[in-house]
Amino acid sequence: MKRNHVLVLMLVGLAALLSGCTTTPVHPWERATLADYTMRPDRDPLHNTMFEHIYFSREASTGGRGVGGSGCGCN
């Protein structure tokens, strides 16, 4: 009898453990917050400009983001 109880407990424990692997997706109608403007990584134009400037300064020899190709001066 005790063995049966252990079996039941093991089974319930296994089911509970497996249920931990299930995911709870964000439903299409629950995405208002995700679609909000404040969730955009590029929402601050000043930050974008500064970031571009730093990137350009670091990568000056290759023309930053604005120019394709390498720093050979042939573009």
Next chain:
Amino acid sequence: MSLPNKLLNGLVLCLALSAPAFAQVKPGQPFPDLKGYALEGTLPACAGQVVLVDFWATWCAPCKASFPAYGQLQRELAPRGFILLAISIDKTAAPYAEFLQRFSPPFPTVRDGTQKLISVVKVPAMPTSYLIDRKGIVRSVHSGFHGEATVKALREEIIRLLEEKS
């Protein structure tokens, strides 16, 4: 009850509880009665009409992009017994009211602010529209808005349903 049966019942119960409940409204099923969901706004009289129920939100860009085309469908087919009902799922009233004030769509719009209806219908994407025949049965589900392709498919299906004898 024998032990194996108990184990089996326990396992089934655990799995049933752990599985996500998913029961979308599909073609061939009756659409839920809109009166039971405390929708904000005035519901039009849909009995005996071909109805396109469109779920939208102010935060959903393709939903808003569909409005001019849906307005055209409403103007063109309403005299023949067609109603387009747009159901907003915005939880807050302010952006919904502001949008309606700015664009004044030519079809009835209500708001499912509590999201009770959408939780039952379980749309697969935003926007999704349900084409319902004169008997209240869902005949097709259009997920997303793909511009002229969606409008063309909808127009053909709506006309086919309008020509069906009730």
